[in-house]
Amino acid sequence: MNILVFIKQVPDTNEVRIDPKTGTLIREGVPSIINPDDKNAIEEALRIKEEVGAKVTVVTMGPPQAEKALREALAMGVDEAVLLTDRAFAGADTWATSLVLAKAAEKLGYDLIFAGRQAIDGDTAQVGPEIAEHLNLPQVTYVEKVEVLDGEVRVRRALEDGYETLRVKLPCLLTCIKELNNPRYMNIYDIFTCYSKEIKVMGLSDLGLQKEEVGLIGSPTKVKKSFTKGPKAQGEKFDLPPHEAANIITEKLKGMHLI
Amino acid sequence: MKKGVWVIAEQRDGNLQKVSLELLGKAREIADKLDGEVVAVLLGYEVDKLTDTLIHHGADRVILIDNIHLKHYTTDAYTKAICELANERKPEIIFIGATYIGRDLGPRVAARLKTGLTADCTGLDVDDETKNLLMTRPAFGGNIMATIECPNHRPQMSTVRPGVFSVPCADYERRGEVERFNVDIKEEDIKVKIEEIVKSMKEKIDITEADIIVAGGRGVGNKEGFTLLKELADTLGGIVAGSRAAVDSGWIEKDRQVGQTGKTVRPKLYIACGISGAIQHLAGMQESEYIVAINKDSDAPIMAVADLAIVGDLYKVVPELIKEIKAYRQSCEVM
Amino acid sequence: MDFSLTREQQLAKEMFEKFVENEVRPIASEIDETERFPIETVKKMGKLGMMGIPFEREVGGAGGDFITYIMAVEELAKACATTSVILSAHTSLCCWPIYTFGTDEQKAKYLPKLLKGEYLGAFALTEPNAGTDAASQQTTARLEGDYYILNGSKVFITNGGYADVFIVFAMTDRSKGTKGISAFIVEKGFEGFSIGKIEEKMGIRASSTAELIFKDCKVPKENLLGKEGMGFKIAMATLDGGRIGIAAQALGIAEGALNEAIKYMKERKQFGKPIATFQGLQFYIAEMATKVEAARNLVYKAAWKKQTGQNYSMDASMAKLYASETAMEVTTKAVQIFGGYGYTKDYPVERMMRDAKITEIYEGTSEVQKMVISANILK
Numbered sequence: 012m013n014i015l016v017f018i019k020q021v022p023d024t025n026e027v028r029i030d031p032k033t034g035t036l037i038r039e040g041v042p043s044i045i046n047p048d049d050k051n052a053i054e055e056a057l058r059i060k061e062e063v064g065a066k067v068t069v070v071t072m073g074p075p076q077a078e079k080a081l082r083e084a085l086a087m088g089v090d091e092a093v094l095l096t097d098r099a100f101a102g103a104d105t106w107a108t109s110l111v112l113a114k115a116a117e118k119l120g121y122d123l124i125f126a127g128r129q130a131i132d133g134d135t136a137q138v139g140p141e142i143a144e145h146l147n148l149p150q151v152t153y154v155e156k157v158e159v160l161d162g163e164v165r166v167r168r169a170l171e172d173g174y175e176t177l178r179v180k181l182p183c184l185l186t187c188i189k190e191l192n193n194p195r196y197m198n199i200y201d202i203f204t205c206y207s208k209e210i211k212v213m214g215l216s217d218l219g220l221q222k223e224e225v226g227l228i229g230s231p232t233k234v235k236k237s238f239t240k241g242p243k244a245q246g247e248k249f250d251l252p253p254h255e256a257a258n259i260i261t262e263k264l265k266g267m268h269l270i
Numbered sequence: 271m272k273k274g275v276w277v278i279a280e281q282r283d284g285n286l287q288k289v290s291l292e293l294l295g296k297a298r299e300i301a302d303k304l305d306g307e308v309v310a311v312l313l314g315y316e317v318d319k320l321t322d323t324l325i326h327h328g329a330d331r332v333i334l335i336d337n338i339h340l341k342h343y344t345t346d347a348y349t350k351a352i353c354e355l356a357n358e359r360k361p362e363i364i365f366i367g368a369t370y371i372g373r374d375l376g377p378r379v380a381a382r383l384k385t386g387l388t389a390d391c392t393g394l395d396v397d398d399e400t401k402n403l404l405m406t407r408p409a410f411g412g413n414i415m416a417t418i419e420c421p422n423h424r425p426q427m428s429t430v431r432p433g434v435f436s437v438p439c440a441d442y443e444r445r446g447e448v449e450r451f452n453v454d455i456k457e458e459d460i461k462v463k464i465e466e467i468v469k470s471m472k473e474k475i476d477i478t479e480a481d482i483i484v485a486g487g488r489g490v491g492n493k494e495g496f497t498l499l500k501e502l503a504d505t506l507g508g509i510v511a512g513s514r515a516a517v518d519s520g521w522i523e524k525d526r527q528v529g530q531t532g533k534t535v536r537p538k539l540y541i542a543c544g545i546s547g548a549i550q551h552l553a554g555m556q557e558s559e560y561i562v563a564i565n566k567d568s569d570a571p572i573m574a575v576a577d578l579a580i581v582g583d584l585y586k587v588v589p590e591l592i593k594e595i596k597a598y599r600q601s602c603e604v605m
Numbered sequence: 606m607d608f609s610l611t612r613e614q615q616l617a618k619e620m621f622e623k624f625v626e627n628e629v630r631p632i633a634s635e636i637d638e639t640e641r642f643p644i645e646t647v648k649k650m651g652k653l654g655m656m657g658i659p660f661e662r663e664v665g666g667a668g669g670d671f672i673t674y675i676m677a678v679e680e681l682a683k684a685c686a687t688t689s690v691i692l693s694a695h696t697s698l699c700c701w702p703i704y705t706f707g708t709d710e711q712k713a714k715y716l717p718k719l720l721k722g723e724y725l726g727a728f729a730l731t732e733p734n735a736g737t738d739a740a741s742q743q744t745t746a747r748l749e750g751d752y753y754i755l756n757g758s759k760v761f762i763t764n765g766g767y768a769d770v771f772i773v774f775a776m777t778d779r780s781k782g783t784k785g786i787s788a789f790i791v792e793k794g795f796e797g798f799s800i801g802k803i804e805e806k807m808g809i810r811a812s813s814t815a816e817l818i819f820k821d822c823k824v825p826k827e828n829l830l831g832k833e834g835m836g837f838k839i840a841m842a843t844l845d846g847g848r849i850g851i852a853a854q855a856l857g858i859a860e861g862a863l864n865e866a867i868k869y870m871k872e873r874k875q876f877g878k879p880i881a882t883f884q885g886l887q888f889y890i891a892e893m894a895t896k897v898e899a900a901r902n903l904v905y906k907a908a909w910k911k912q913t914g915q916n917y918s919m920d921a922s923m924a925k926l927y928a929s930e931t932a933m934e935v936t937t938k939a940v941q942i943f944g945g946y947g948y949t950k951d952y953p954v955e956r957m958m959r960d961a962k963i964t965e966i967y968e969g970t971s972e973v974q975k976m977v978i979s980a981n982i983l984k
Contacts, residue, residue, distance in 0.1 A: 024411030086616050105377065106386060132410055135389040137377035140345075144381035149461035150345055152374040165465070170370050173469040177462050197620040199654030199667035203613050231386030231423040235404065237416040246561075248573060250581035257590035260562060261598060263578055267560065268392070268434055269482065269539055270506065270595055531951050549873055550951055 012065035012159075014056045015119060016089070017112055017126040017142070018049035020073055020080035024131045045080045048127025050194035051187040055157055056125050057088050058192065063159050066090050068119060072100055072111050078210060085205035086197035093119065097214040102227030105133070109141030111225055114218040116146060123164070124184040128153060139186035149183045155190040273306035274361035276425070278352060279324055279332075280371060281314050282343070286323055288437060289367030293430060294328040295438030296394055297365055300403070301330075303396040306362060309333060313351055315341035318448075325446035327438055332448045333359075339455040342467065343371050346460045349378045351453040356383055361425045363403055365394075368429040376429045386420040387427040392434050393417075402426070475509055477526055482508025482539045485528055485555070488515040489544020489565060489584060496521055499543060502588050505595050508539070513551050529554035543584040547572025564588070608905075610672075617673045621680035624653070633685035636811035637956050642767055643811060646688055651722015656695060660704060665717030671912040675853045675904065682857025683864070686960035687811040689857055693850030694763040695719070699726025702772050702843045703790065706831040711790060715770055727768035728847075729759040729791075729817055730840050737973055740783045740837060744819060746775035751826055753777075753789060755819040758801065761967070765815025766803050769793050772843070773817070773824075774836050786836035790828040797822030808959035845918045846911060847968050852904045852924035855932035855964035859897050862932075862939035862957040866890070869943055869952070886942060893935045900928040919981040926974035929964035936961040 022041045045053070056067045069084040071077050072095040081092035095115050103111070116124060124143075129136035136152070143150035155174065156167035163180045169188060215222065223229060249259055264270045275297045279290040290310070297308045310329035312320060314336065321332040333355065339347045356364070356379075364379070366372040368390050380387035393406030397419070403426040405418045420426040477483060484503040486496055496510060503510045512522035514529050528535055530550035540558035545551060547563070547570055555561070556575055563576035564584045573579040580587060610618065628649055636643050650656050658674035660666025674696060682689035700719050703711060718724040735741040744757025755775050762771070771791045778785035791798060801816030831839055867890065870881035880886055907920035936958035940947040947954045965971050 022410075024413065027410055027413050082612075083616065083619075086620075104386060106381065106384075109381065134407075134409060134411070135377075135387075136373050137380070137387055137389055140374060140377035141381040144349075144378050150374070150378065151462065153370055170467075173467070175467045176465040178465055179462050183461075196624055196653055197616055198652070199617065199620075199658050199669045199673070200662070202616045202620065203668045203670075205616070206612055231384075232388055232418050232420045235417045235419045237409070237414055239414055244577070246574070246577050246579060248568070248576075248579040248581065250568065253582060253586035253590045256564075256580045256582050256587050257594045260578065260580065260587075260591055261594040263560075263562075264506075264539070264595070265598065267539070270598065549946070553872065 012059070012063065013120055013122045014059065014065045014067045015116055015121040015124045016049070016052050016056045016067060016069045016084075017124070017138075018053065018069055018071050018080060018084060019046045019127070019130045020044070020071060020077040021046045021130050021132045043076070043079065045083055046127050046130045048129060048187055048189065050127075051189055051191045052125035052127050052185075053084055053087055053089060054192045054194040055185075055187060056123075057195065059123075059157070059159055060088075060090075068093060070095065070112065070115055070119070072096070072103075072108060072115075074101070081210055082205050083197060085208055086202040087195055088198065088201050091211070092208070093211045093213060095213050095218070097225075099215045099222050099226045099228075102230065103225060104230035104232045105135055105137040105141055106231050107225050107227075107229040109138045109145055110229070111218060111220065112138065113142045113145035114220055115213060116142070118213070118218065122181050124148070124182070126184065126186050128186045128188045136186070139184060143184040146184070149179050150186070151177055151179060151183070152186040154185045154187050157185065157191070273301070273304050274309050274359060274363070274425075275301040275304065275306045276309045276311055276356075276361045276364045277329070278364065278366045278372070278375070279310045279312045279320070280367050280369060281312065281317055281320060282371075284314070284317055284320070286320050287367055287369060287432070289369060289372075289430065289432035291323070291327045291437045292432065292435040293365045293367060294324065296430070296435050297363075298328040298438065300363065300394060300396060304362065304401060307331060309361070311335070311352065311355065313337075313340045313348055315339075321448045323440075325448075326440040326442055326444050328444075330446050332446065333451050334448060335451050335453055337453060337455055339457070339460060342464055343375075344460045344462055344464070345374055345378055346462065347455050348375055349382060350455060350459055351451075352379050353382045354453050355451055356425060364425045364427045366427070366429045368431045372429050376427065380427050383425065383427075385423040385425055385427060386418075387429065388418045388420070389429045391428045391430050394428060394430070403428070475526075477509060477511045477528065478533050478535050480509045480511075480535070480537050482506045482541075483511050483528075483535060483537045483555075483558075484508055484541045484543065485511040485513065485545060486516050486522070486543050486584075487513035487545030487551070488519075489546070490516060490521065491544070493521040495544075495585070498585070498588055502541070502592050505592050506539070508537075511535070513545050542572055542576070543588060545572055546570045547575060613669070614673050614676065617669065618676055618680070620653070621677050624649075624655075625680050625684045629681060629688050630684040633688075634950070634953060634956065636685075636687065638810075638950075640805070640810045642813045643685075643688055643691075644767060647691060647722055647725060647767075650692065654721075655692065656722030657700065657716075657720025658696070660700065660716070660720055664704065664712055665720045667720065672905065672908050675849060675908040678850050678853040679857040679860070679904070682854040683861035686854060686858050686957070687809045689854045690809055690812055690851075691725075691764060693847065693854055694728060695726040695768075697847040697850045698728030698763075698843055699768075699770060699772055701846055702728075702788070702830065702839055703770075705842070706788070706835070706839055707790075708827075710827065711830070715790065719770060724769040725764055725767055727762055727764040727771045728843065729762045729765075729771050729773045731759060731761050733758065733760050737970055739840065740786070742774060742776045742786050744773070744775040745779075746777050746787060746789065746824070748777075748826065752823045753826060753829065755789070755791070755797070755822040755824055757819050759817040759819075761804065762815050762817055763967075764813055765817060766800055766813035771817070772830065772839075773819075774840055775819075777833050777836075781834060783837040784834045786840070787833045788830040788836040788839045789824050790830055791822070791824055795822055795824060806963075808956070808961070808963055810959075844968055845921050848921040848925040848974075849904065849907045849911060849917070851964055851968045852900070852907065852921070852928040855925070855928035855961065856897070856900050856904050858957055858961050858964065859893075859900065859928070859932040859935040862936040862954055862961075863890075863893050863897055865952065865954050865957075866893070866939040866942045880942075889938055889942060893938055896931045897935060900924070900931045903927050919978055922969070922974040922977040922981075925964075925969065926971050926978070929961070929971060932961040932964050933958075 126139040310324040654667030658669040903924040910917035
């Protein structure tokens with residue numbers, strides 16, 4: 012079985028801090044990691060490989076330093092890694108990104124595609140389903156359990172208040188959430204062989220795409236501006252009768268969309 | 271033809287999801303700025319009884335796609351239906367609620383319509399000059415806000431999380447059009463077989479995952495006091511936790527302890543009731559996004575760390591707070 | 606001079622950090638309190654290849670290098686000195702002598718399971734009357750047909766209560782003095798071998814420190830490690846390498862305590878200011894950090910020398926001597942910085958201070974290290 016896993020290298024946004032004085036993002040020293048949901052995707056592919064046998068290939072679109080994420084995946088035990096990199100890919104929104112990844116999937120071939128549900132920097136959860144649309148594949152998102160059957164998979168899909176059990180024929184695309192499994196660590200065996208494996212590199216022409224279809228130019232959505240919420244305000248203290256105090260709290264909560 | 275501002279109204283088992291009504295309110299605002307028409311697109315099987323509610327909450331027109339294959343959500347059937355309709359009617363804008371279903375459907379529809387989608391918008395507005403939709407959303411784990419445009423592709427699409435906008439007040443006198451749209455959906459179109467749908471409560475409570483925490487300390491005084499805190503937590507959709515003092519006194523379980531020897535939490539909202547704020551406790555919660563402290567002692571260490579420090583008796587303030595929140599919720603009820 | 610880690614070592618370090626954060630740190634306090642040997646952690650480490658890091662794949666190892674193994678010991682010790690010494694004793698004191706002195710049959714029989722963490726290893730030299738005076742072995746071994754019969758007892762054996770394979774030293778020919786000591790590979794289930802008392806200790810409390818009892822214990826003659834009379838040489842060579850492991854453990858303990866102190870100083874306020882603004886405490890931190898950095902350099906220089914096939918005996922002793930004294934100093938200072946809270950079990954520094962003490966004692970006391978160092982210099 013041929014399994015593709017799409018991953019993204021992201022800054023560890025759990026470590027990103029806002030400078031309390033200026034209100035701007037502190038990016039230095041923030042490590043780059045494999046997007047957490049993508050680790051669940053890698054783990055599931057490896058689990059299936061151990062159970063029924065498969066070749067697991069990890070694919071990422073990114074700048075050259077995304078190679079590190081691929082090496083980490085190899086160090087977890089995946090068989091092959093592919094880097095899709097080209098200046099033209101930069102600035103892509105989810106449409107342009109999914110197009111590149113889908114073209115790569117066509118070139119590489121697959122029986123089953125895994126992706127993480129969403130990336131912790133973009134937070135859109137759009138790329139997985141958009142890849143499925145480009146490839147005309149059935150999709151299941153929010154997958155929290157996978158069972159491989161003959162020519163199809165049985166999956167459990169999470170809902171807010173429960174779940175659905177679905178059966179889908181292969182090939183199909185599944186997006187993974189953290190409840191799916193516990194991603195394994197890199198292991199010493201694979202850490203010491205991962206750098207001797209060759210990473211396949213593919214660019215614009217290898218994928219048969221035009222400059223206008225990808226990157227910033229090929230993106231239907233554009234960022235008009237970005238901003239931080241501003242420095243954290245000083246704390247406020249109030250000594251008031253209970254009713255008024257409750258009122259102040261409620262107004263604050265309303266303002267923060269918490270109620 | 272008037273510019274269509276569409277809301278894909280989500281229903282499950284014949285129940286309209288609240289987020290669809292929240293979106294109708296916003297769609298109304300946007301449509302008014304564009305001199306457009308608010309259209310609710312409702313998919314399902316035998317769900318025509320829901321059309322009135324959609325009109326009462328702001329839809330000028332409801333397009334009903336009623337088909338047995340739409341009874342339960344499937345990506346394939348819903349995407350096919352919406353895209354056929356959209357390709358025919360060419361809406362200017364489509365809003366979808368960012369529920370587990372909406373986040374599955376939105377990108378599939380956007381990709382099929384070859385347009386852009388902006389997810390989890392917290393702000394929606396219209397640019398004065400270009401009349402393009404301005405979609406504002408958080409990124410980088412919420413550390414940054416970005417305003418996005420989709421200048422050259424139509425429809426412009428956004429998803430919005432439940433609770434971000436408020437449900438508009440219902441106008442029961444309001445009238446609108448209801449039209450049926452037929453889509454030919456065959457069983458072979460649906461590539462996913464539903465074996466079962468199970469409703470279940472999430473099992474274990476992990477306080478480190480909660481968005482809203484109401485925590486009690488020594489000032490609560492007894493176990494019964496935590497029932498009051500639980501009521502506040504339930505009202506807010508959050509969970510109860512406690513300081514070491516509360517756990518040691520047996521008022522709350524150890525797995526809900528916040529602090530150096532308990533757990534570290536970083537919720538969106540942390541309400542500390544009767545907690546003094548010793549350094550071991552602060553170590554476990556000081557990174558919360560917004561801290562409210564209620565304490566009789568104005569100089570308790572926690573009051574200096576809180577974003578909102580209320581000097582008062584928690585047994586007087588918390589019941590008032592619960593009352594106020596419930597009253598606010600009731601002021602615009604959903605059918 | 607290039608002090609940087611290789612790419613593989615960098616990935617390994619990242620893995621160790623995550624492993625320690627998720628699997629080791631959360632239980633460190635509990636296992637210290639209950640003296641519970643963390644066998645589940647050993648199994649997890651085995652799956653990741655951590656129990657056989659510096660040995661090549663061909664013999665069943667993980668195919669890493671010695672420096673990476675030392676990094677593992679250091680990272681573990683930052684959170685839990687017990688887990689760190691479990692790994693160190695297993696790898697340096699049991700796996701290494703079998704790898705270095707074993708026959709092909711012995712290596713094939715024991716290494717694959719040991720290096721995968723399916724077997725746990727231990728080293729049994731110390732006796733009630735033979736500590737620093739290690740040559741005073743009273744455990745005897747006499748050859749009878751196909752077996753060596755061992756009689757005697759060992760004490761303070763790390764991993765003792767849970768190990769499957771032990772390197773046991775015994776006197777085969779008392780007339781030859783140190784040249785009459787031999788080494789044996791003893792398995793847990795051998796007839797006549799039993800575990801005695803498990804020590805209750807000041808620190809590394811979850812480490813299983815056991816008394817071993819040999820009463821006409823039958824050890825197959827093919828389990829003689831090396832030749833008869835080679836035992837003392839094997840023991841000393843083994844301890845040379847083991848010293849680097851203990852030095853790394855001590856280094857990790859010191860770093861862990863230093864990190865805790867720095868974090869606390871920034872949060873704790875007295876006189877309206879974080880105590881990190883008080884110059885007296887700032888000076889402590891400067892001193893502690895400098896000593897830790899010096900220890901780190903000694904540890905990794907020794908590890909590098911061993912890895913590159915150079916003579917490392919004196920470097921290992923210097924590293925062990927200095928790192929263990931640094932660990933004791935830094936942990937004590939850390940408790941001081943925490944003040945009263947540091948003395949309670951709410952914070953981990955009191956455990957780190959209790960853990961640090963043993964590093965000045967086992968695998969050769971500081972006094973023994975000074976003997977080794979001066980002998981190397983004045984020879």
